[in-house]
Amino acid sequence: MLGWAVAYGGVRLAWTVGEAPEFRQFGSDLVGFTGWRSVALCLAAAVLAVALDRVSTWRPVLAGVAWAVTGALVAAAAILLPELVGFLLFMVSPHFDPTAFASRLGCVTGAALLGLATARYQRRTRGDCPQCCRTGRPGHHRAVPARWARWAAYVAVAGLVTRFAAQVAVGFDSLIQNASVIGLEVGLLLAGALLPMALVHRWGEVWPGWVPLLAGRPIPRLLLLVPGFGLGASIVAYFGVGLVQLMTGSISEFSDTFLWVAMSAYWVLGLGLLAASGDYHLRTRRACGACGR
Secondary structure, three states: OHHHHHHHHHHHHHHHHOOOOOOOOOOOOOOOOOOHHHHHHHHHHHHHHHHHHHOOOOOHHHHHHHHHHHHHHHHHOOOHHHHHHHHHOOOOOOOOOHHHHHHHHHHHHHHHHHHHHHHHHHHHHOOOOOOOOOOOOOOOOOOOOOHHHHHHHHHHHHHHHHHHHHHHHHOOOOOOOOHHHHHHHHHHHHHHHHHHHHHOOHHHOEOOOOOOOOOOOEOOHHHHHHHHHHHHHHHHHHHHHHHHHHHOOOOOOOOHHHHHHHHHHHHHHHHHHHHHHHHHHHHHOOOOOOOOO
């Protein structure tokens, strides 16, 4: 983590005190954190990394601030989401800027490293078991989804339904003219309909009987956790930034009413995915050999 802070923070510092590259498409590589603010963000991540490594007791404020900075790093690189979708569809925008893309990727890498450091700190300092540091009743391992996780999954689906209901209201003419946008919408449709349900139902843990060769076998946890957390965080960051820009009066071909409804619906979808993924992780992780949690 410190290596990332020195390397990426050094680049941000050089661009701030010297001459930064010219980013044609958006005017900047990051959103909200440019110039000295980007340097301060890297410095905050470095300080938090040291604190997370050295503090030996559970400090909720420290963990909360670390997660907040992690979220800020993800939000700063929010434009990475449509760029990655373009790569998946083998359709790179004519305005694609390799330097800006590399910078956003570096920013997200820092977010991942700080998130992992925060998670390690929580495992090390919480709970009363010296092996796993988990909380909860010793010997108890929950096998069914929590009620709040089921609600989160259904709320995520409701967000998806609301988003496409808003699209029906304004029509699909502008949507079908852009292949990358179509790919993004189809991907979000699958993520918003199937993924939340898989995270809170049995068929998200064991392959259903109609799946050839795999029926009855356990589904690898990462197959759902990676897209659940990854898409959830990306959607929350990307459309959260969009909502902030909408508050400042950004210009778009769509009406403000449509944008408010559509972006808010996507934001709810992302939050629901994150919540359901968190419960899936806690429920499906291997039980501790010492306490059984």
